[in-house]
Amino acid sequence: MNTILEVRGVSKRFGGLVAVSDVSFSIDEGEILGLIGPNGAGKTTLFNVVNGVYKANQGTITFAGKDITRCSPDQVVHLGLARTHQIVKPLNDLTVLDNVTVGACFGREYLDMGAARKVASEVLQRVGLERTDMMARSLTIAGKKRLEIARALAAKPKLLLLDEVLAGLNPTEVAAMIELVRKIRDSGISVLMIEHLMQAIMSLSDRIVVLNLGRKLAEGKPDEVVHNSDVVEAYLGFPDIVDKLTRME
Amino acid sequence: MILRRPFFWIILLVAAGFIYAPVHGNNVSLREDLILIAIAIILASNLNLMIGYTGYVNFGHIVFYGLGGYVGLYLTTARGWNLVLSALVAGVVVSVCAFLFGLAILRLRGAYFALATIGILQAVQAFVSNFDPWGRSTGMYLSFNSYQSLGGARHALWITYFLIIAVMTLSMIVSLAIKNSKFGLGLFAIREDEDAAVVLGVNATMYKAIIYSVSAFLPAVAGALMFFKNGMIDPSIAFEYMLSLEGIVMLMLGGQGSVIGAALGGSLYERLRSYLLTSPVLSNFHLVIAGGLLLMVVLFAPGGLIGWVYRLVPRARKVIE
Amino acid sequence: MSGVLASMIDGLLVGAVYGLAAMGLSLIWGVMDVINLTHGSMIALGMFCMYLLFAALKINAYVLLLPTIGAGLIIGLVVYWMAVHWVVGRSMLMSLLSTFAVNMMVIGIGTAVWSTSPYNVNFVLPGITVGAYTFTGNHIAAAISAVVIALALQLFLYHTRTGKAIRAVADNREAAELMGISSTVVLSIAFAIGIALACTSGALVSTLFPFTILSGGVYQLKSFVVTILAGLGKPFGALVAGVLLGLLEGVVTPFIAVSWIPLIEFGLFVVVLVAFPQGIFGKRAAA
Numbered sequence: 001m002n003t004i005l006e007v008r009g010v011s012k013r014f015g016g017l018v019a020v021s022d023v024s025f026s027i028d029e030g031e032i033l034g035l036i037g038p039n040g041a042g043k044t045t046l047f048n049v050v051n052g053v054y055k056a057n058q059g060t061i062t063f064a065g066k067d068i069t070r071c072s073p074d075q076v077v078h079l080g081l082a083r084t085h086q087i088v089k090p091l092n093d094l095t096v097l098d099n100v101t102v103g104a105c106f107g108r109e110y111l112d113m114g115a116a117r118k119v120a121s122e123v124l125q126r127v128g129l130e131r132t133d134m135m136a137r138s139l140t141i142a143g144k145k146r147l148e149i150a151r152a153l154a155a156k157p158k159l160l161l162l163d164e165v166l167a168g169l170n171p172t173e174v175a176a177m178i179e180l181v182r183k184i185r186d187s188g189i190s191v192l193m194i195e196h197l198m199q200a201i202m203s204l205s206d207r208i209v210v211l212n213l214g215r216k217l218a219e220g221k222p223d224e225v226v227h228n229s230d231v232v233e234a235y236l237g238f239p240d241i242v243d244k245l246t247r248m249e
Numbered sequence: 250m251i252l253r254r255p256f257f258w259i260i261l262l263v264a265a266g267f268i269y270a271p272v273h274g275n276n277v278s279l280r281e282d283l284i285l286i287a288i289a290i291i292l293a294s295n296l297n298l299m300i301g302y303t304g305y306v307n308f309g310h311i312v313f314y315g316l317g318g319y320v321g322l323y324l325t326t327a328r329g330w331n332l333v334l335s336a337l338v339a340g341v342v343v344s345v346c347a348f349l350f351g352l353a354i355l356r357l358r359g360a361y362f363a364l365a366t367i368g369i370l371q372a373v374q375a376f377v378s379n380f381d382p383w384g385r386s387t388g389m390y391l392s393f394n395s396y397q398s399l400g401g402a403r404h405a406l407w408i409t410y411f412l413i414i415a416v417m418t419l420s421m422i423v424s425l426a427i428k429n430s431k432f433g434l435g436l437f438a439i440r441e442d443e444d445a446a447v448v449l450g451v452n453a454t455m456y457k458a459i460i461y462s463v464s465a466f467l468p469a470v471a472g473a474l475m476f477f478k479n480g481m482i483d484p485s486i487a488f489e490y491m492l493s494l495e496g497i498v499m500l501m502l503g504g505q506g507s508v509i510g511a512a513l514g515g516s517l518y519e520r521l522r523s524y525l526l527t528s529p530v531l532s533n534f535h536l537v538i539a540g541g542l543l544l545m546v547v548l549f550a551p552g553g554l555i556g557w558v559y560r561l562v563p564r565a566r567k568v569i570e
Numbered sequence: 571m572s573g574v575l576a577s578m579i580d581g582l583l584v585g586a587v588y589g590l591a592a593m594g595l596s597l598i599w600g601v602m603d604v605i606n607l608t609h610g611s612m613i614a615l616g617m618f619c620m621y622l623l624f625a626a627l628k629i630n631a632y633v634l635l636l637p638t639i640g641a642g643l644i645i646g647l648v649v650y651w652m653a654v655h656w657v658v659g660r661s662m663l664m665s666l667l668s669t670f671a672v673n674m675m676v677i678g679i680g681t682a683v684w685s686t687s688p689y690n691v692n693f694v695l696p697g698i699t700v701g702a703y704t705f706t707g708n709h710i711a712a713a714i715s716a717v718v719i720a721l722a723l724q725l726f727l728y729h730t731r732t733g734k735a736i737r738a739v740a741d742n743r744e745a746a747e748l749m750g751i752s753s754t755v756v757l758s759i760a761f762a763i764g765i766a767l768a769c770t771s772g773a774l775v776s777t778l779f780p781f782t783i784l785s786g787g788v789y790q791l792k793s794f795v796v797t798i799l800a801g802l803g804k805p806f807g808a809l810v811a812g813v814l815l816g817l818l819e820g821v822v823t824p825f826i827a828v829s830w831i832p833l834i835e836f837g838l839f840v841v842v843l844v845a846f847p848q849g850i851f852g853k854r855a856a857a
Contacts, residue, residue, distance in 0.1 A: 051448065077450035085448075091441035102438045105431050106450030113431050151449060306663050353844050359662045360605050364794055365843050371791065372836035379829050386829070490787075494670060501667060534682065540674030547668045548656050 002029045003062075004159050004190045005050070005081075010059030012042075012049050019045040021214040022059070027159065032181070032191040034205030034222070038235050041211040043194045044086055047161050050192075051083050052076045064158060080108045082152035083161035086194070088144040090136035097132040100124055100150045107155025116154075123154045127180065142173045146180075153184065160184060162193040166200055178204060198236075202226070210235065256425055256508065256570040263512075264418040268411065280410055284478075285523065287417040289515035291471045292492075293499040294420040294508065298464040300497070301506035302433060303457060304440030305355070306363045309370030310496050313465040314472035315487030316343045319377060321473020322389050322482050327382070332399065333412070336473035343469035344462040351461035355454070358443075367490075374488035388483025395477075409478040416471045423467070424508040425570060427460075436460060495522075498543050504553030508570050513554055576703040578820040583709040585816015586716035587774050589809035591789050592796035593720060594767030600802040601740040601760040602658050607669040608649060610790030611676035612765050616642060616772025617691075617781045618684065624691050631693040631777050632711055638773045639766050646765030650758045658757060680783035688780040712774040719770060720809045723763070727805065736760045795839045 005027040012020040020042040027033045035043050048054045050061055052073040060069045063081055071079075082103075091099045097120055104116035104123070111119060124132050127150040129143060139147060145165055152160055162181065166174050178200050185191050195201045201208065201222070208225045210217040212234040218225050225231055267287065271280035292314065299307045317339040324335035354365040378386045399405035427433040435456050438446035447453050476482045495518065503514020518539075525535035550557055559566050591613060598606045606612075619641050623634045653668040695707025727733040738746040739756045747753050772786065779785075792815065800811035818838075819831060826834075 053444075053448070073448045074450045074452050077448070083448060085445070089442050089445035089448075091438055091445065093441055094437055098434065098437075102434055102446070102449050102451070105434060110450075113429075113434070116431070155450060300663070306666065308666075354840065357843060360666065361798075361843055363662075363666060364605075364798065365840050367791075367794070368836045368840040368843065372833055372840065375829070375831075375833035375836060379827070379833065497667065497670075534678055536674045536678030536681070538678075540671045540678060542671075543674065544653060544668060544671035547664055547671060548653075551664060 003027065004029045004064055005192070006062040007050065008060050010046070010049055010056045010061065012045055012054055013057050018214055020049065023211065023216050025209045025216065025219060027190055027192055029190055030185065030188065031206045032185050032193065032204050034201040034208040035192060035194045035211065036196070036201055036208060036235065037211035037217070042214040043211055044163055046211070047083060047163055047194065051081060051161060074106070077107055077155055078110065080156070080158035081161070082107065082155045082157035084148040084152050084163055084165060086163040086167065088148050090139065090144050090147055092135070092137035094136055095132065096124065096129055096134050096136055096139070096147060097121065099136050099147055100154045103151035103154030107157070109156050120154050123150050127153065141168050145169065145177070149180070157189060159190045159192065162191060164194050164196065166195060166197045174200065254425060254429065254570065255568050257422065260418060260421045260425065264414055267414045267417070282523065284410055284413055286516050286519045287413050288471060288475060289499060289519040290417050290512045291420045292468055292496045293503065293511040293515035294424050295464045295468050296496045297424060297500055297505060297511040298427065298460050300500060302427065302436045302440065303460055305457065307366045308363045308497070309366035309493055310468070311493035312370045312373050312488060313343050313347065313468040316373060317469025317472030318476035318482050318487050319383055322391060322476050323383060325395050325477055326389055326391050332477055336412070336470045339473035340466045340470035344466040347465035348458050348462035351458040352454070355457040355461060370488060370490065370493060374484050377487070378484045384483070386484055388481060391477060391480040406478060409474050412474050413471060416467050416474065420467045421508055421512060424511065428508065428570060432456070498539060501543060501546050502553055504555030507555050510553055510555040574821065574824050577824050578817055579705065580709060581816040581818070581820020582813055583713040583816070584778070585813040586713035586809065587771050588789070588792050588796055588815055589812020590716040590719060590774070591768060591771035592793040592800070592808040592812050593723065593805045594764040594771070595793045596797045596800065596802055596808045597767065597805065598761055598764035599797065601736060602757050604654060604658060604665040604669065605662070606764060607666055608673045608676065609768050609793055610786035611673045611680070612645065612768040612786070613772035613775070613789045614680060614781070614783050614786030615645060615676065616769030617776040617785065618689070619769060620773035620776045621689055621691050624693060631691060632715060635715060635770060635773055639770055642766030642769030643762045645769065646762030647758055649765060650761040654761055655754065655758070677783060684783050686782050686784060688782055690780050691776045693777055708777045712778060715774055716771070716809070720805055723805050732759065795835055798839060798842055
């Protein structure tokens, strides 16, 4: 198995606040790695560091063999690393199609308008958004989340960072989204996903990394991690609750 | 590609109209009216690239026009260069300066950027007022024999007119081309959400600097041509803050973000202004009326005239760009 | 050398007035994220307000500051309801344009009523002479007035309920509303105060220099420079930055031709904008 992403000893400070402290992990090709932890643990900050929005104070990030520690977000996308945002950022006064075309135009393949439009249409079909002429601002929250993912997919990434794609969705939408993430991985894209919804994380992830107060608390297969006593204490509550939750599919 | 857009042919038609109308019947006063409209369209169209397409409000846009005027007039008067060459060089010089300054100030967002553009306008005006080779606050005058190389004053005025119409046409064509291009899509993404655009792979820093410098080129060329035609330039008329702001009013009136919006807004406002300034009763109220109009647009019709048309006839969007 | 010192002190004094003007701009910007482009015309209105009051009542101009402040508050409320209320929370471009539109209208009406010939407020206080230099009484009185008003504003913002409400709304409008603060009322009051500060600074300027309806523009630009230097949110920061600007002008004027001063000021302005995101003292609102 090839390693697609290697994060080593990454730390990020904001003035006196240490948001991420000495975090290391790696993702293999074709893997879905779940990233969990209490609010404020530094998960989104870690995403921001990986994709270049923030510069790490310490540590290195290697993507597909290239050192991307000092890269800006637009450079990172060209290499094949795309992400979605926890609070969706649709390009409101553009159509759904135009939104995704942006992803295809400026992504890994850097296509011209004509080719990009075609890729965009195809990705939108895959993701299940049909009304492509609609203004992005008119979508429902579930639609906007799909749009985020479609835009990221249109960039033809090798690794996709998903930041709480399930937040704010009802149970039906959650089930559909879980299916979509699985299909994405099955198409050959590796996934790093932040999630709070335990049943989703448990059913999707090949491995899980747990962050707490900026540090890595645990790492391993889902079953091991959720029974880890530190994780239970910091995040989950009671060990039994996990079994109860994972049975609530 | 662009030849397939129906609006491209509409632009050419309009340009043909601008050329035919005053030539037919040798109507000099019509030509003078039309040239003012053409300048308004040039300024509004290029300003639209920054405000309508990229979402960065440039309050000091007139600095490109004025600076182009100065460089152009300097080259023709002090150096004796040919008009077209001077105008082109003026365009290049000003847009290169814009690119360099742009890299610095485009790091600012929203209102801070707007203020920086005001600062640059005022600083350039202050600098030119003290700059000896350009006549300091007195400015420069064109020597009459500069017109000789173009076949005499009357002939020169017609030639300048045609050149300005060419610049106007180019301004609209460039706007149309960018709007339908990948570059334009990148700009729109920046306008909607710059951070999201960067995460999607748009090199925002470079794109902004490029469009800022592109938006400077044609106004600079127009400035060189116009001040040549007028025969003189000084800091107060080259860098009129009010003209800069009127450019924004034109854009809002017509409808920012569309090629036709800029053109319509420019034409209508210019006509209104000329009418108000020559009317004995209303000339004092030119500012009040213009201000009132702008307030109405902002409060009730922020999409401008064209926004209103698009809402009535959504299909018009594809043809009337 | 002492000519420079005198010039510096003069600059300091006038700078206090710059600071007062900037406070009005900074307050409105900090509280409702609106850049008030009527600022210049309001300063000019303040000048004419003082002129009219003085011509009518002929009493000590500095006493007339009080009704001027009152007039400023009323004008501020009118402008708020005319143009500002509807654009708070909309894009920055909209608030820039709506306030600019009002500015155009005020200047237009002012030009029609008062033309562009210079006016004067002929009220002179005796000066203070130190050695070979006399500091005009008006300059000193203007500076003192500016400082007193700044102190009053500081007291108001930090020690009264309304002041607290204003600061709450400035911090987080939704949260303040959830606490039961009517943000509309608060915003209109804050805006009115901002305009009143502008008018008052104009009134002070009218006692120092001749003026026209167009004179406000220069002070508006200086207010921008001062506000950017100071960062937003702290009225006293604006006062200090204003004094610094005045000091800078005072230091530079004896040595450099007056025509270079705008270049220095705007050059400084752009440099500070680009290099100091936080202003030199305080914090900036989100752009």
